Amino acid sequence: MLLYTLKRLVYATPVAFGVSVVCFLLVHLAPGDPLSAILPADATQATIDEMRAAYGFDKPLPVQYLIWLWHVLHGDLGISIATGRPVLGEVSRAVVNSLILASVATVIGFTFGTLFGFVAGYHRNSLADRAASALSVFGVSVPHYWLGMVLVIVFSATLGWLPPTGAGPDGSGNWRPDFDHLRYLILPAVTMSVIPMGIIARTVRALVADILSQDFVEALRAKGMDERGVFKHVVRNAAPTALAIMGLQLGYLLGGSILVETVFAWPGTGFLLNAAIFQRDLPLLQGSILVLAMFFVLLNLLVDVMQTALDPRIERA
Amino acid sequence: MTAPITAASLALDGGVLAAEDAAPEAAFVPSRGFWGHVGHRLVRDPVAMAAGAVILLVVLIALLAPWITPMDPYKGSMLRRLKHVGDATYWLGSDELGRDMISRLMLGSRLSLFIGVTPVLIAFVIGSGIGILAGYVGGWTNTILMRTIDVFFAFPSVLLAIALSGALGAGIFNSIVSLTCVFVPQIARVAESVTTGIRRRDYIDAAKLSGASALTIMRVQVLGNVVGPIFVYSTSLISVSMILASGLSFLGLGVRPPEPEWGLMLNTLRTAIYVNPVVAALPGVCIFIVSIAFNLFSDGLRAAMEIRQ
Amino acid sequence: MSVIPDAPDPFARDRGGPAQPLLSVSGLIKHFPVRKAGGKKQVVRAVDGVDFDVLKGETLGIVGESGCGKSTTAKLLMGLIERDSGTMLYDGQAIGERAMPWRAYRRQVQMVFQDSYASLNPRMTVEQSIAFGPKVNGVPGREAVERARALLARVGLEPKRFAGRYPHEISGGQRQRVNIARSLALEPRLVLLDEAVSALDKSVEAQVLNLLLDLKAEFGLTYIFISHDLNVVRFISDRVMVMYLGRVAEIGPSDTVLDAPAHPYTEALLASMPSLDPDNRTQAALLQGDPPNPIDPPSGCRFHPRCALAEGVCAGKEPPLDAIRPLHRVACLARQPGSGHSAAPAEALAA
Numbered sequence: 020m021l022l023y024t025l026k027r028l029v030y031a032t033p034v035a036f037g038v039s040v041v042c043f044l045l046v047h048l049a050p051g052d053p054l055s056a057i058l059p060a061d062a063t064q065a066t067i068d069e070m071r072a073a074y075g076f077d078k079p080l081p082v083q084y085l086i087w088l089w090h091v092l093h094g095d096l097g098i099s100i101a102t103g104r105p106v107l108g109e110v111s112r113a114v115v116n117s118l119i120l121a122s123v124a125t126v127i128g129f130t131f132g133t134l135f136g137f138v139a140g141y142h143r144n145s146l147a148d149r150a151a152s153a154l155s156v157f158g159v160s161v162p163h164y165w166l167g168m169v170l171v172i173v174f175s176a177t178l179g180w181l182p183p184t185g186a187g188p189d190g191s192g193n194w195r196p197d198f199d200h201l202r203y204l205i206l207p208a209v210t211m212s213v214i215p216m217g218i219i220a221r222t223v224r225a226l227v228a229d230i231l232s233q234d235f236v237e238a239l240r241a242k243g244m245d246e247r248g249v250f251k252h253v254v255r256n257a258a259p260t261a262l263a264i265m266g267l268q269l270g271y272l273l274g275g276s277i278l279v280e281t282v283f284a285w286p287g288t289g290f291l292l293n294a295a296i297f298q299r300d301l302p303l304l305q306g307s308i309l310v311l312a313m314f315f316v317l318l319n320l321l322v323d324v325m326q327t328a329l330d331p332r333i334e335r336a
Numbered sequence: 337m338t339a340p341i342t343a344a345s346l347a348l349d350g351g352v353l354a355a356e357d358a359a360p361e362a363a364f365v366p367s368r369g370f371w372g373h374v375g376h377r378l379v380r381d382p383v384a385m386a387a388g389a390v391i392l393l394v395v396l397i398a399l400l401a402p403w404i405t406p407m408d409p410y411k412g413s414m415l416r417r418l419k420h421v422g423d424a425t426y427w428l429g430s431d432e433l434g435r436d437m438i439s440r441l442m443l444g445s446r447l448s449l450f451i452g453v454t455p456v457l458i459a460f461v462i463g464s465g466i467g468i469l470a471g472y473v474g475g476w477t478n479t480i481l482m483r484t485i486d487v488f489f490a491f492p493s494v495l496l497a498i499a500l501s502g503a504l505g506a507g508i509f510n511s512i513v514s515l516t517c518v519f520v521p522q523i524a525r526v527a528e529s530v531t532t533g534i535r536r537r538d539y540i541d542a543a544k545l546s547g548a549s550a551l552t553i554m555r556v557q558v559l560g561n562v563v564g565p566i567f568v569y570s571t572s573l574i575s576v577s578m579i580l581a582s583g584l585s586f587l588g589l590g591v592r593p594p595e596p597e598w599g600l601m602l603n604t605l606r607t608a609i610y611v612n613p614v615v616a617a618l619p620g621v622c623i624f625i626v627s628i629a630f631n632l633f634s635d636g637l638r639a640a641m642e643i644r645q
Numbered sequence: 646m647s648v649i650p651d652a653p654d655p656f657a658r659d660r661g662g663p664a665q666p667l668l669s670v671s672g673l674i675k676h677f678p679v680r681k682a683g684g685k686k687q688v689v690r691a692v693d694g695v696d697f698d699v700l701k702g703e704t705l706g707i708v709g710e711s712g713c714g715k716s717t718t719a720k721l722l723m724g725l726i727e728r729d730s731g732t733m734l735y736d737g738q739a740i741g742e743r744a745m746p747w748r749a750y751r752r753q754v755q756m757v758f759q760d761s762y763a764s765l766n767p768r769m770t771v772e773q774s775i776a777f778g779p780k781v782n783g784v785p786g787r788e789a790v791e792r793a794r795a796l797l798a799r800v801g802l803e804p805k806r807f808a809g810r811y812p813h814e815i816s817g818g819q820r821q822r823v824n825i826a827r828s829l830a831l832e833p834r835l836v837l838l839d840e841a842v843s844a845l846d847k848s849v850e851a852q853v854l855n856l857l858l859d860l861k862a863e864f865g866l867t868y869i870f871i872s873h874d875l876n877v878v879r880f881i882s883d884r885v886m887v888m889y890l891g892r893v894a895e896i897g898p899s900d901t902v903l904d905a906p907a908h909p910y911t912e913a914l915l916a917s918m919p920s921l922d923p924d925n926r927t928q929a930a931l932l933q934g935d936p937p938n939p940i941d942p943p944s945g946c947r948f949h950p951r952c953a954l955a956e957g958v959c960a961g962k963e964p965p966l967d968a969i970r971p972l973h974r975v976a977c978l979a980r981q982p983g984s985g986h987s988a989a990p991a992e993a994l995a996a
Contacts, residue, residue: 034483034486037484038487038490040487041487045499156628159631160624161624161627162579162620162623162627165619171609172617177613271493274492277494277495281587292499295502296587304503311492312495315490370767370811538763539763539764539766541758541764545723545755546781546830547748547751547831548777560766560768561767
């Protein structure tokens with residue numbers, strides 16, 4: 020098992036490198052000089068040259084990449100142009116908020132998704148099954164940021180039960196797990212949970228239906244096992260894949276939360292990314308994308324290892 | 337020792353041969369062909385047909401929009417802002433600049449469909465090409481191509497789309513480019529796995545034995561078998577693409593005002609949710625309907641394509 | 646005679662005359678690397694030194710249990726996988742070299758696979774599948790289709806009914822006929838049949854075997870017939886080759902090998918066939934010991950752990966494939982004079 024984990028780690032390294040290259044190049048994709056975002060339009064040539072040297076833009080691209088990579092590996096993601104504070108600090112704070120939101124959303128989505136999925140899988144072609152299928156189609160088809168807007172309209176603007184934006188009553192950048200802050204979490208988390216709910220419901224339904232149709236289940240029942248026992252077997256068989264999907268969804272939500280965070284002004288990485296794009300704050304943009312992508316790579320790795328640990332059928336060689 | 341098979345024991349040849357040939361239906365029914373079978377089954381699927389009808393309707397509206405909008409989609413009136421649904425003049429209300437919602441939504445379907453569908457089409461061609469090549473040739477080519485694709489898979493698609501759009505800048509062209517980049521890896525991966533599954537089959541070996549070149553085999557024998565599954569997968573991506581594309585416009589990274597596009601309209605109407613929530617939500621309803629229609633149709637297509645032995 | 650009226654006579658392509666073997670294989674070796682946990686590299690010795698000839702106009706049967714290397718040998722002969730070492734001569738010319746490049750070789754040698762469904766492209770009609778080979782080799786489309794239809798008729802499938810059908814719309818026996826028709830489309834001289842009738846019902850199998858015999862006579866074909874069914878092999882083959890664990894155990898005229906087997910393995914194979922005669926029931930299996938492992942074959946004679954005649958010398962020396970009569974070769978120390986085995990004859994047996 021340990022060997023397998025190490026192997027996967029080694030395998031993930033070139034991917035991580037590739038990711039860092041893409042992140043680095045993103046900034047240089049933009050037409051025009053990266054400097055033009057930083058300098059005022061009437062800067063003199065001398066100033067421009069000075070800034071260029073200071074930022075290292077006068078060096079060839081591969082060298083710039085290596086310098087940047089060197090800094091990154093030492094924990095230095097640069098200074099945000101907009102706020103003047105270190106990027107790493109900004110991103111770390113935002114990541115915590117996004118993680119909270121994504122985790123809660125995933126848990127909600129997973130719980131209800133598996134519930135619906137199990138019900139649908141056990142009672143195939145019944146009303147419950149059709150309802151669950153409808154729900155999963157809904158989940159993957161609805162534009163989630165629009166759903167957020169609708170929920171805000173219903174629960175905030177019309178009913179006034181829940182706050183429309185922000186993470187806390189004082190507009191603070193940090194979310195604390197106390198009752199005041201909980202109200203702010205509900206709408207964004209529910210909104211975000213819809214996507215994984217749909218996908219997980221669909222997957223679990225297929226898994227459960229497939230497992231129940233297998234011969235060994237019939238054999239168990241013929242031996243006189245009660246439904247609770249059979250249920251435990253079904254769970255054990257479905258667990259590896261279901262948990263793997265959940266892990267992947269968590270990663271996806273973490274990286275893809277930007278739209279929902281924008282709707283709710285939730286101070287997470289997505290919100291930060293949005294701000295960075297519009298302010299052309301390139302170090303911040305680069306830094307946040309890198310952190311998010313690395314999280315995703317790490318998460319994929321964890322999911323992979325966990326799935327292998329749980330599922331005895333997968334070869335560990 | 338068991339009795340050897342003699343020619344005499346095989347004399348039942350003639351009779352059994354005739355019996356075997358008579359087993360299929362007596363009347364000769366012309367074979368439908370693969371896509372004929374798919375179409376035949378699809379037509380009998382009410383959900384898929386309904387979804388297909390919705391898609392057709394939206395496409396028609398999009399094509400004819402410039403001529404069938406009841407009012408000018410660009411002309412606004414500050415006096416008649418944010419009228420509610422059911423208004424005498426503006427049946428579905430008016431937006432924050434007084435423009436008729438029906439006309440805006442109709443015209444908006446053009447751009448929304450365009451930036452939703454085009455990236456998937458382009459990605460289908462490029463992704464299939466890469467994936468089929470990697471799948472058929474195998475070996476180092478496969479490894480290099482697929483590892484490169486894996487790097488893009490390391491990004492969640494929303495993040496990648498927004499990051500690319502953010503880097504390239506706003507605009508329709510840039511949105512299409514960044515969305516295409518998001519979908520090419522996904523389609524390539526599916527194409528590669530389908531092709532690898534087919535590569536080892538006996539009929540490909542038989543085709544190799546006839547002396548055909550690799551390219552010919554790919555074109556004649558492999559393509560017909562892999563295009564189907566890849567195509568179905570791609571149609572399932574259209575709804576994702578539409579949501580992402582309108583999401584980009586929602587963030588201000590896609591279509592720019594005053595062009596009507598459903599995502600952009602959601603953005604500009606956001607401020608109106610306290611005053612006129614229903615109108616503010618309308619563009620999202622449109623996205624939702626089209627997205628569901630594509631998903632249901634794609635599901636129906638997949639179900640129709642399973643070959644029954 | 647050929648399907649096309651004015652096509653060249655297949656015998657006209659003959660180079661070396663009737664005495665020269667059509668196919669001559671010696672020292673054929675193919676090992677497959679196997680990855681095992683722990684890093685130790687091991688190989689599966691699928692084909693480990695195989696020699697045999699295929700004479701013009703004959704049917705050579707190849708028999709053996711699963712894992713003996715029959716199918717791998719077939720794939721090596723067709724060039725679907727690359728051999729590690731060994732020579733293969735077609736009508737005296739080395740295959741793959743300039744005189745006989747693979748492309749030319751493939752116009753003369755074709756193969757029929759076991760799985761009739763998997764060997765046909767599910768998206769192509771029967772006639773398209775048959776016409777593919779000729780088309781790819783320069784035959785104009787119209788003519789290729791004509792040839793396909795003529796072949797369909799020749800194998801007993803009415804073109805009007807079957808030409809436009811898809812593989813999933815016809816039965817297993819019909820599919821195999823289509824496969825045979827396809828193999829003949831390029832007018833080969835040698836056809837390899839890899840378990841071609843194994844998956845068919847008995848009555849259908851009989852028809853297809855008869856068809857194969859007819860076609861062989863009509864087109865002057867040579868067959869290599871791979872099968873695990875000894876009865877079928879006896880019926881259709883002129884000579885038989887018995888393989889065990891990647892090597893040839895015995896090769897000779899089919900009646901001789903199957904009635905008076907020289908190799909203990911052949912004897913055991915024949916004895917283990919269930920008997921329909923109630924007075925002559927099969928009692929106990931002659932084969933003892935564990936089934937073989939192609940990764941780590943036994944030393945010396947590969948069959949010695951399961952052989953009733955095994956002695957000490959058998960574990961030490963790998964028996965060569967020597968003739969004990971003209972045209973009958975055996976790889977067994979007990980049959981070869983002067984081998985050191987106690988049962989070995991003093992001198993070679995008379996013909």
